Amino acid sequence: MKSVPAGVAASHPATAQAGLQILQDGGTAADAAVAAVLATCVTETIFTGLGGGGFATYFEVATGEVTCLDFFVAAPGLDGDAEPGPMISVDVFFGGLPQVYSIGGASAAVPGVPAGCGEVHRRWGRLPWAELVAPALTLAKTGVPTPEAHARTLDSCAPALAYGEGAAIYTPNGKRLQGGDLLFHPGLATALDALAVAGPSIFYTGDFAPVIVDAVRGAGGSLGPRDLAAYAVLETHVDRATLGDYQVRARHDLNRVVDTIGALPADLSRPARAVGLAGALRDQGRQRVGDTTNVSVVDAEGNACVITTTLGLGSGVWLPGLGINLNSMLGEGELITDDLAPGGRMPSNMCPLVVIDPDGRLAVAAGSAGASRIRTALIDTLLGVLADDLDMATAIGRSRFHVVGDTVHAEGGYPGDELAALAEAGWKIEQWSGLNHYFGGVTAVGQAGAAGDPRRAGVGLLL
Template structure:
């Protein structure tokens, strides 16, 4: 349609708010990294969720504890109106579009609204995850969407959120501001406060998209650029040995595991989604977003599920002042070649596994010269304390080297969304991640 990478990425992110609603939605937040080919400038935008409380006119009631299951382990979590942080996704999409888009806002929102009107096929990878999340997904309007007739959706079943098309139509007609000072914003405040939360009109009207510092690391003769995240992704890349390319693969696996070593809890579900877009001018836009698990609070008649980010213990310690941003492990990246041209645009879902998924894929493309598709599909590892989790097809010599170096290796029996969800576009092709039902499209 003549749009830019920004138009495509925003349209796809809004489409994800229809099709990947167990991962993301209009009530969530995220980050974007944009590469402008004409100037060579890289920009990192922060539109993650913020701490409510600026109105100061009420105290939030206690959240509602639930248990979700990841594998065989029940994980504590909390939902309800008090778990809802100030959403940033609509503001972020609007900011990206206003800075770098070429199409009208209404044209960018229209495809998502059409998807919402018809409903979409539930991705198989998401249907497999759904049973773990039912305590967060089924309250309120979630039951009719995810378990119509009392039966959980299976892969290929129609996922339909009644009223979501109307919400997107309002967004298209009134602009992103409607989520903060307009019709949708008023619905957010009313719904959250009716369920015991304290989020108010001032929290929404004061929300702003922030521009963050861009950090860089050299890898394989290219420059990787992105924000400083809770995972320290760029810093981890910067600390890799300069002779990484010369190391035998078994020895390299140990080096990567040591660099990624995570000490402490590593049990977040990682319900995030990532969109990557590159246009024919060489501009790139990578957007990573999340809803948490969803708070069980929905906008009445509008099919919008609000985030539960304050119920994420690892992100919110109770020490943030109203208006401050929560921390996040999301880290959309762009990679520039020696001449400054775009070589790769890449991001991932997966909480603490975002870093290991990105690192393994970046090494595949930049060190091993793998096509993008092969690098995304290559077997991954993720260390937690003295245990290294590896995928079923992880090379045996690398597993043996990890064991010899003192790690306990846990080889998973099947491919899992645990290992992240990378989407990448590079000079050697494009790929979504099969672990999370990802896909890629090259348009003429």
């Protein structure tokens, strides 16, 4: 078995470079992942931001221990002194069809990204906190070019992202950002500069807390100071499943990625596995756009840190003078459960994972964007590198399929013999043209190399 090279995989070149710089400066996988996540809050605000939430999975090479942290958004309402007003409905066109999303102050849940980054650094970091913020701060002062793949996502999500104050950011002068255009957030450098000095607590009990409360309540939301002060990162159970001779470890997500891996057919060869794979991947949920991003990092010692974060579509509630859009997770209807109480953590499809080889060593560190397609994208990638013996870039970049009900949605170029076998087994086939961001956005580092998803302008950089 090969060892995993040190490297970073992310969905924007500048994000990956931020993480790589920290590795070059002697940081751990956790340090580099935190720096990369903070960079996403500048470079990938179409997908994520400091006002969002996420999850982290960490593999410690010295002990073989895998830890999963939950810093996803929490439901507000602990203050009990404000009732949320109505949300704002917007139509987001995806696959040519409108989907109704809800944004506004009432859609904003308690953000977790600052706290999560702080906890990952506290547990496994080595470099000073301010050094991890520095790459994002530098990027925030200048802005970054918008990748063509991100611009295509914006084409779908602009009704939400360009709402209110977001219009000047994503549709400057009335023209939607195109590939190569500069994405710049006035005030974000000020926010990051303060974060570097004060640490993540500035969002929860410090100077930014009343700014958040006033912004949300002014827009009809109920989030209050007790909601922010009570927020804490949680350690969550680590699921495990066997894939061939390998062990996959991750949190128990809404889409049941690890459970699905355990239900894969015994014969993983192609084309024999196609029908069994489709059965395991059958998705009965609603197909949402999935504005999410992921960073995967392995350091020179062999530790790994994978962090997935999201903003939803963004609530359109911007913190004045700070360039930060708050999340819209309470507007994601499928994430609202009957038992969701004030202070409670919302569920999520996100699933940053690690794979351990038969010798107990790291084989893959990976995560994905894509809402319900996260499971599809991750499992197809793992099959590519572990069953099909592909390099990471090929495994991530090849065509894949996603199953909804009795229909197999297949990207252009997916093998015809497998589609024929699926059709013969009774599946309806919906053929897409080319690769599409609908099918997820994997970033991974492993024995097969480092790579990002071409569907999201992803890159992999080795130390």
